[in-house]
Amino acid sequence: MAISALPLPTPDDLVSEAAAGLHTLSRHDWAGEPDVVLVSMMESLQGIRATQRALEAQLLAEIDARGLAKERLGWGSTADWYTHLAGVRRGQGKQTVDHATELVSNRPATLESLVSGTVSPEQADVVLNAVDRLPGDDRLRDTVERELLDEATRITATELARQGRDVIEAVDPDRTARTVEAQLAREDRVAHQRRFLTVTDDGAGGITVKGRGSVEDGTILRAALLPLTAPVPQVDPETCQELPDPRDFGVRMWDALVRLAQHALDTDLPPESHGARPRVTVTMSLEALRGELFERGRTDDGFDVSPEVARRMACDAEVVPMVLGTHGEVLDVGRTRRLVTAALGRALVERDRHCAFPGCTRPPVMGHAHHILPWADGGTTCLSNLVLLCGHHHRTIHQTPWEVRIADDGRPEFRPPTRLGLERGWLRHRPRRE
Template sequence: MIDELARADRAVAACADTAVWALAEPDLIAALDATHRLAQRLAAVQLALVRELDGRGTAVAQGASSTAVWLRGRLRLDIGAARRLVALAASVDVAPPAVRQALADGAVSVEQARVIADTAATVSAVAGTEVADRAVGMLVEWAGQFEPTLLRRMGTRILDHVAPDLADAADAATLAAEAAREARDRHVTVSEQTGGRLRLSGILDAETAALLRAAIDPLSAPSGPDDTRCAGQRRHDALADVCRLALRTGELPETGGDPAQLVVTTSFDGLTRQLGVGALDVGLRLTPDTVRRLACDAAVLPAVLGGAGQVLDVGRQRRLVTGPLRRALVLRDRGCAFPGCDRPPRWCAAHHIRHWADGGPTSLDNAVLLCGHHHRHVHQADWVVRLGDDGRPEFIPPAWLDPDRLPRRNEFHRRT
């Protein structure tokens, strides 16, 4: 085997040196098909080797805690990829011989083989190995036309073709198997990055995926023609809004339910001069702009220190827009007051028109409701916020956006 693999390695190396630009289009396509078929055949050999090494306990014998951990170091894989390789090797190993042969022949991809193996296991449990073998033959044939996701979907109805009298029972078994797979595979990984950022990754089961979409999809749409955020950034901001809402409900467990859990520490002199950096209670440093924006968020409790480090104030209650004052603000603005925004009051924070750190009072005449996105925007851009003669908020755009700087209002919440 080693000699044959070395010969194949030399052949592939020779192909890598070929000037593909000189190939005619039909030859390019034929070469692409050939490389794909060869990759699947090599995958079949690799999976067989992984399964044998796992069965012999080679990894543990060499001091690793598992085969996946050993593969991570040996093949320089991410641990997730190493675990999937071990799981796939086990899945293919117990699959019907026709599945392993199709993979070895390059007739199916690795992921198609896993779909066929999973389906065969479900059908075998319901209808026996003879029916499962017929199902495998049909799925291998379909694999020449359909990618893994469609193949799995078609596999859920395979008994309609090979054993119609058992289709209903198989449906129930398939659903149970899918539910078990969802429960097994569900996870969310939170990895710390530099600068206090987090990287999220994971797999959600169908119900949780539906809940997430229901929560963030309405908040992920562009806020207007001037919204330059990409789709991923909009989903990020929508998730932040969902977290802010959860904190405001007061229904979370005691360790996280109080919206005043976030403490911003800064110097009073730096805050008033718009120059002071700050720090969260978890040690993350914040820019002056972020400190000033957070300092007027009704869900944040500031800890303001003097020059010598003494505590001057920890969340003066008169600074917070709460209770009857917030209710009056909601009745007046009915949601985010920024022009064109449709975010409801529960997604909004109270913004001090004249900043609290500049001596601005906490009163209805000095507050306006803003959603998280527009709260950041107002703090970072050159918009001017004021109350009109009728007491309603109006926003004066920067000169680069409107040279005449005509005041704008949000009429969305006035439609009903």
């Protein structure tokens, strides 16, 4: 009699079984368990956290390599999709995806340490960040990685971060690797490939600027900024004596950067965007601008500003008339024509704030005005036939079964493609788990 083999469990089956086991344990009454069991359980859970991170890295790296988030799910990037799915901060989501690719492609030792549970996810992040700051010498990077992984078995992530610099100096005391690396042209190529600039809200009424670029980029920036950083003597209003500039060099560099950007805006140097030359735009009520009530304004790139700041910015600004309805909806901003006018572009930004595609928050400066019913098919250029989309999601709407419409309340909403034979309704916000 033939005996048929049972089908092997799939990876999804194994994960579901593990999740079910943890769910059952979460309902367990731990009050009656002995001390040794409680401590042992906590130790085991830390190993599970590390192993879970390793598995997540492998999955993320494969999803990113296949382009699933962009090509199949309609997201702007794997980082955008993962940030939404995991419910984490945007910067944290991007770092997780970047680290996943690095773990799978270049740092197998760190990945294996996660699998075995000998390092925590936080310690693995410290190792990856430390290695990323090194030159591209593979042997040097591997040595530092091994040193830090060994240290991680004895200390916390905080202490590991502090010792990272000491380990780097220990494996390269004469800085010979850095000296040789600096002579190679590939250092500039690597720096250029890793260039970036971010301007984010710091949550305390200000902004944080972070960036990195090549030496050539730095030379250009310094050449433009340094002439504007000369100290400006102050005059004591009582004695009329000249006083030294109270600003330190860092403050003068910041002021120079802002002054340079303002000069570019004042002289119409940047390219046009949304049918008009770039301007710093703040949206708020006329009553708040006049000081009759306290209400924060919002810039077109998403920052909140106080009424005082908005009034100061409005001292030298163009006033664009915009008629709003009782619910703040834009009713009229100018006449309609085939191309989106500057006024209509402002109204579109005012309504949608950023890319309107569910889950995307790319700012208006990266957006396109999309005709829901194409002009060639009889569609008009009016707010009820337009939606603000970033470049990626503009292509998504044109090239995939995703649909968009303007709902009865004047806001855009989207319908995903049919999935697994199931019809999916119209939505504005994507569920974290689809």
